[in-house]
Amino acid sequence: MTHIVGTARVAVFRWKAVRPLLVFGAVTLGLWLVFADRIARRTAESVGTTLIGAEVEIERLHLDLPHGRVEIHGLTVASPFEALQNLLQADALVADLEPLPLLEKKLVIDRLTATGLKFGTARLTDGRAGGRSDGVMGQVTRWGEQLQVPALALPTGKISAARLDPAQLTTPRAAAALGARADSARQAWDSQLKGLDVAATADSARRMAERLRGAKATDVKLLGDARRTLGQLKQAQDRVTALERSATSGIAALQAGAAGLTDAKQRDYATARGLLKLPGLDAPDIGAALFGPAAVGRFQRALYWVELGRRYMPPGLLPRATPGPQRARRAGATVRFPRANGEPAFLLKTAELSVQLGAAGTIPRTYAASLSGVTSDPALYGRPATASATAPGFRLGALLDHVRPTPRDTATASLAGVALPPLSLPSLPIRLEPGAGTVALSLAVQGDEVRARWTMQSDRVRWTRDSSGAAPPSPTGDLVWRVVSGIPTLAVSASLTGSLARPRLAVSSNLDRALAERLRAVAGAELAVAERRVRAQVDSLVDGQVAPVLAKVTVLGGDVTRRLGGERTQLDDARKALEQRLRALTGLPGVRLP
Amino acid sequence: MLLLKLIQSLFKALHSEGTPGQLAAGLALGSFLGLTPLWNLHNAVVFALIIVLNVSFAGAMLGWALFVPVGFLLDPAFDWIGRTLLLDTPALRPLWTALYNAPVVPLTSFNDTIVLGSLVFAAALWVPLFFASRWGIVRYRATVAERVKRSALYRSVVASKLYNLYRLFRPEA
Numbered sequence: 099m100t101h102i103v104g105t106a107r108v109a110v111f112r113w114k115a116v117r118p119l120l121v122f123g124a125v126t127l128g129l130w131l132v133f134a135d136r137i138a139r140r141t142a143e144s145v146g147t148t149l150i151g152a153e154v155e156i157e158r159l160h161l162d163l164p165h166g167r168v169e170i171h172g173l174t175v176a177s178p179f180e181a182l183q184n185l186l187q188a189d190a191l192v193a194d195l196e197p198l199p200l201l202e203k204k205l206v207i208d209r210l211t212a213t214g215l216k217f218g219t220a221r222l223t224d225g226r227a228g229g230r231s232d233g234v235m236g237q238v239t240r241w242g243e244q245l246q247v248p249a250l251a252l253p254t255g256k257i258s259a260a261r262l263d264p265a266q267l268t269t270p271r272a273a274a275a276l277g278a279r280a281d282s283a284r285q286a287w288d289s290q291l292k293g294l295d296v297a298a299t300a301d302s303a304r305r306m307a308e309r310l311r312g313a314k315a316t317d318v319k320l321l322g323d324a325r326r327t328l329g330q331l332k333q334a335q336d337r338v339t340a341l342e343r344s345a346t347s348g349i350a351a352l353q354a355g356a357a358g359l360t361d362a363k364q365r366d367y368a369t370a371r372g373l374l375k376l377p378g379l380d381a382p383d384i385g386a387a388l389f390g391p392a393a394v395g396r397f398q399r400a401l402y403w404v405e406l407g408r409r410y411m412p413p414g415l416l417p418r419a420t421p422g423p424q425r426a427r428r429a430g431a432t433v434r435f436p437r438a439n440g441e442p443a444f445l446l447k448t449a450e451l452s453v454q455l456g457a458a459g460t461i462p463r464t465y466a467a468s469l470s471g472v473t474s475d476p477a478l479y480g481r482p483a484t485a486s487a488t489a490p491g492f493r494l495g496a497l498l499d500h501v502r503p504t505p506r507d508t509a510t511a512s513l514a515g516v517a518l519p520p521l522s523l524p525s526l527p528i529r530l531e532p533g534a535g536t537v538a539l540s541l542a543v544q545g546d547e548v549r550a551r552w553t554m555q556s557d558r559v560r561w562t563r564d565s566s567g568a569a570p571p572s573p574t575g576d577l578v579w580r581v582v583s584g585i586p587t588l589a590v591s592a593s594l595t596g597s598l599a600r601p602r603l604a605v606s607s608n609l610d611r612a613l614a615e616r617l618r619a620v621a622g623a624e625l626a627v628a629e630r631r632v633r634a635q636v637d638s639l640v641d642g643q644v645a646p647v648l649a650k651v652t653v654l655g656g657d658v659t660r661r662l663g664g665e666r667t668q669l670d671d672a673r674k675a676l677e678q679r680l681r682a683l684t685g686l687p688g689v690r691l692p
Numbered sequence: 693m694l695l696l697k698l699i700q701s702l703f704k705a706l707h708s709e710g711t712p713g714q715l716a717a718g719l720a721l722g723s724f725l726g727l728t729p730l731w732n733l734h735n736a737v738v739f740a741l742i743i744v745l746n747v748s749f750a751g752a753m754l755g756w757a758l759f760v761p762v763g764f765l766l767d768p769a770f771d772w773i774g775r776t777l778l779l780d781t782p783a784l785r786p787l788w789t790a791l792y793n794a795p796v797v798p799l800t801s802f803n804d805t806i807v808l809g810s811l812v813f814a815a816a817l818w819v820p821l822f823f824a825s826r827w828g829i830v831r832y833r834a835t836v837a838e839r840v841k842r843s844a845l846y847r848s849v850v851a852s853k854l855y856n857l858y859r860l861f862r863p864e865a
Contacts, residue, residue, distance in 0.1 A: 112746045119743045203798035417779060417788070422804050427729050428767035430806035433778045435785070435792035 134161050142170070144424065149410060151235050151402075152178040152185065153225035166195045176225020177218075178235060179399055184221050189214025199441045206441055210449040210469075216462075217453075234405045242398045245603045247390030247524075248383050266369055269362040269640040276355040277647040280654050283348050287658050290341055296665040299334040303327050303672035310679040324680055331673045338669065342662050349655040356651050359644050366640060370632045384613045385590075385605040391524050393592030393605050396552045400541045401598075404498075404507045407483075413500040415477050434474070442475035455489055455516070465489035476500035491515040504545045512538035518556060522564055526575045529564040532556040532588060548601060550594040559588045581616045582609055710748040712833070716826035718748035720818045722755025727763040727770075727817075728810040733800040763810060773812055774805025 130137070139159035146154030157172025170191040177183040190213050196206040228235065264270065306327040313320050412418060415436045422429040434443055449469035454462040467487030473479040482499035496509035518532040535556030542549045561583045585608070592605040710718075724738045742752040763770075777784060791797045801807045840846050 109746050111744055115743045119740060122743075123740075198795075201795040201799075202793060417785065419775075419779060419805075422806065425729060425731075427764060428771060428806055430767075430771045430774060430804055430809075432801075433788070433803045433805070435789040435803065437789050437793045440793045 135159050138168070146175065147227050148421070148424075149406070150175060150178060150185070150227075151233060151406075152176040152227050163197070166197045168193045168195060174221070176221060176227075178226055178402065179395075181224040181226060182221055184219045184225070185217070187214075187216045187219050188212050202441065203443075204441050205444050207446045208448075210446060211452075212449065213452045215451050215453045215467075217455075234402060234409060237405060238398050238402045241401065241598065241601075242394050245390075245394050245601060247394065247603070248387045264639050267366045267636065267639060268369075269359055269366050269636075270643045272355075272359055272362045273640075273644045273647045276352065276359065277650060279355065280352055280647070280650045283352065284654050284658075287341070287345055287348070290344075291661060291665070294334065294337050294341065294665065296334055296338065296668055299330055300668040300672040303331050303676045307672075307675045307679045310676075310683055313683060315683050321680070321683070324676065328673065328676055328680070331669060331676065335666070335669050335673070338662060338666050342666075345658045345662060349651075349658065352651045353655065356648050359648070363636070363640055363644070366636050367633055370636050371629065385607045385610040386603065388523055388605075388609065388613075389521075389590045389592065389607055390603065390605050392521050393552050393590075393594075393603065396539060396592075397541075397550055397594050397603075400509065400539060400550065401543070401548075404541070404543050407498045407507060408500070408505055410474060411472070411476055411483065411498060411500050413477055413503050413505055415475070436475045436478055438478070440478060442473045442478045444472075444474040445479060446470075446472040451487070453487060453489070455492055463489075465492070467494070505543075506545075507543045508541065510538075510540040512536065518554065523578070526578055527564045527571055528575060528579055528582065529562045530582075530588070531560040531562065533558045533560060535588070543598070546597045546599065548594055548596065548598050552590075552592045554588065554590045556588045557586070559586055561585075577616060578613060581613050585609060585612065710751070712826045712829040714746060715748040715751040715829050716822045717745070718742065718751025719755035719758075719825045720822040721745075721747060722752035722757075723759040723817065723821055724811075724814045725752070725756040726759025727766070727814040729763075729801075729804075729807055732807055734807075734811060766810070766813070767806060770809030770813060771805045772809065774807070774809030777808055777812065778803060778805060 135158075138161050139156050142159060143154050143156055153174075153176040155172075155174040155176075156170055158170070160169045160171075162169065170193075171189070173186075173188040173191060175185045175187075177185040191210060193210045194208045196208060199206045306324050309320065310324055315321075410420075415438060417433050417435050419431040419433045422432045436442070447470065449472075451467040451469065453465050453467050455465055465487065467485070469483075469485045471479060471481045471483040473483065476482065476498075477500075480501060482497050482501055484498075485494065485496040487494040491514040492512070494509075494511045496511075497507070499506040514536040515534055518535045518537055521530045521532070522528070523530060532554065533556055535554065535558075537552075537554045539552050540550065561579070563579065587608060590605070590607040592603065594601055594603055596602040721738060721742050725735055728735060741747075742749060778788060788803065792803055802811075
């Protein structure tokens with residue numbers, strides 16, 4: 099084919115280039131086939147790292163496309179939480195793929211078998227990807243930070259109140275609002291009192307009484323005027339009564355507001371105590387101070403997986419944007435458009451896992467676990483994702499139901515007879531080695547509501563002094579050491595309830611009562627002094643603003659009551675005088691004036 | 693090195709035996725390679741077109757080289773175009789859903805905001821770019837081309853080995 103340019107005919111196609119193009123295409127295809135395993139391995143590592151939030155490493159990956167099979171050897175997934183720990187390692191994974199969905203860039207795995215799965219193994223480098231403030235990890239970290247855990251510390255010496263920010267106190271704001279309400283009420287009542295014009299009505303009645311002094315009983319017109327004046331007096335009295343009623347309820351509301359300032363002040367005391375990290379002496383505070391951070395850590399981990407599940411397995415069929423692939427250019431966003439009755443972008447129908455678990459000091463044994471229905475589009479698959487594993491002393495069950503609009507995630511796991519990881523008590527130079535014990539975690543998140551429980555029990559606890567210097571020696575540490583070092587058992591229970599936005603944490607342990615009593619005996623007096631100091635600081639910030647408002651409310655109540663009383667007295671006196679004159683004029687005893 | 697290649701491409705293209713139309717068509721096709729993310733299926737098609745169609749290969753390489761930085765610079769705009777088309781235009785949703793669930797099409801990554809945005813932009817730019825560059829080349833050849841041909845810089849560029857490689861793909865008159 100040719101076309102004419104100017105006066106010359108120019109061929110549209112460059113036929114001689116077709117052969118080199120075909121050769122180039124064949125070479126490209128050959129290179130792809132040679133490097134397909136490597137490309138797929140790198141892609142799998144990159145996608146896995148993005149999904150998990152920690153490094154995913156694969157020793158070898160083999161694509162067997164004619165048989166629709168992928169083999170992965172030496173899989174290592176780093177822990178997104180611990181720097182030098184793996185989440186899991188697997189010797190081999192074999193996935194049977196459905197080939198046709200691959201043409202739609204969809205991955206449907208009929209069956210996956212994993213052998214040699216090990217959890218919590220050590221690694222040499224930090225495998226956590228991204229910052230602690232990024233993505234789901236950042237979201238969960240911020241969520242954990244809102245759970246305030248009291249610190250266990252004996253107040254020694256002077257405790258600085260410098261960190262007490264007046265802006266955090268609620269009483270001054272409440273006082274200012276109450277003062278404004280009082281001003282507004284005074285203005286309204288003043289205006290209504292003026293509107294009553296009681297003095298004019300009373301004067302008019304008094305003048306009428308004077309006119310009646312020399313009048314005759316036959317002066318019908320005057321008597322009619324007197325009755326009208328009496329009627330006006332009664333109307334004025336009714337208006338005063340109505341205003342009295344309104345003022346009484348208004349004053350009561352202001353007084354309730356004034357009483358509310360006392361409650362606000364109590365809350366400010368609590369806020370100030372929390373800011374100054376003064377622990378309470380109640381047992382629940384002790385439990386939260388000792389094991390709160392550990393419990394929050396467990397709940398954060400559980401919620402991390404729940405949030406990841408919700409991010410990558412969202413309910414519904416609306417288009418979804420996820421971050422695009424990493425490249426030199428901007429990543430942009432990749433949008434998925436699921437269609438009813440279509441294939442999900444990712445689906446793992448069933449997985450059979452061979453897990454290696456071992457009690458402390460024993461050779462690991464192999465147990466079976468299973469996974470099913472893991473998909474990027476639960477609404478298309480129509481069934482929830484499930485996971486289960488059972489072994490002597492180990493039980494795991496999880497269900498992620500994102501089929502319906504409100505996601506429902508439940509999981510329960512317990513592990514008995516295995517070496518529990520050691521714990522360092524927060525801010526104390528004491529380390530707890532629970533030894534072989536039982537740990538259990540249950541979690542249910544429905545929509546935004548969370549209900550979770552973490553328990554840990556051990557009968558052979560070992561307490562050691564932590565000499566690493568992470569927490570310096572302190573009187574509190576010595577005191578706690580004296581109490582706990584003689585206790586051989588441990589039972590900790592933590593629960594999390596409420597909404598994800600406003601969770602409530604409660605922690606208790608068998609150490610709480612013993613420590614609380616000991617702390618109360620030793621440090622109660624010092625703590626009381628510190629608390630008095632904190633209260634005094636709050637008083638100094640609050641009282642100056644509260645007292646004038648309270649005085650204003652008191653004065654306003656008295657003032658309004660007094661003024662209304664005065665108005666009523668004027669009207670009563672005038673009415674009495676007018677009625678007496680009328681009775682005297684008509685001279686009929688027992689006759690009731692209208 | 694990159695700059696040198698760019699200058700070589702520029703000289704080779706402007707002084708090739710190809711017509712201004714061939715050169716402009718090559719440049720406009722090459723702009724696809726520069727404006728859109730390179731490793732995508734649609735660019736394989738564009739590359740095949742550059743090879744098979746009788747357009748200036750040097751022009752295409754020049755277009756590619758010139759528009760790579762433009763692509764990087766305009767990525768935010770491409771992202772916006774892509775998001776608007778993919779997410780904020782409900783009328784197009786049935787089309788995207790059909791394409792997303794069709795064989796092979798998803799392999800083009802059309803559902804990536806940068807890919808779609810840049811592809812739409814490059815397609816819209818193709819015609820104006822073709823005519824503008826053709827006019828520019830005609831003007832260049834009529835005015836300063838001869839003087840440039842006599843310059844030492846030009847002679848050193850055309851003497852390089854890369855120039856010989858280019859001659860394999862020069863347009864057929």
